[in-house]
Amino acid sequence: xxxxxxxxxxxxxxxxxxxxxxxxxxxxxxxxxxxxxxxxxxxxxxxxxxxxxxxxxxxxxxxxxxxxxxx
Numbered sequence: 001x002x003x004x005x006x007x008x009x010x011x012x013x014x015x016x017x018x019x020x021x022x023x024x025x026x027x028x029x030x031x032x033x034x035x036x037x038x039x040x041x042x043x044x045x046x047x048x049x050x051x052x053x054x055x056x057x058x059x060x061x062x063x064x065x066x067x068x069x070x071x
Contacts, residue, residue: 014040026069036064 003018010016023031023040031037037045046063049055061069 012041013043026063030063030066030069034063034065 003016003021004010013019019040031040043056044051046061046069047056048062049060058069063069
């Protein structure tokens with residue numbers, strides 16, 4: 001939330017500056033062009049431990065059809 005301006009209230013998680021920054025190096029073909037992912041809004045498609053443990057760190061990212069993501 002610190003990445004938002006005081007008067008900013010994004011309607012989608014994909015509009016949060018921090019989220020956009022953290023994902024900017026990932027090619028669109030691995031997200032939007034990937035039928036198993038389709039959008040950054042499907043966090044648990046790549047963040048394998050997000051649903052059960054609430055972990056969204058880089059170490060647990062597996063992009064469907066691609067594999068581990070190392071930035």
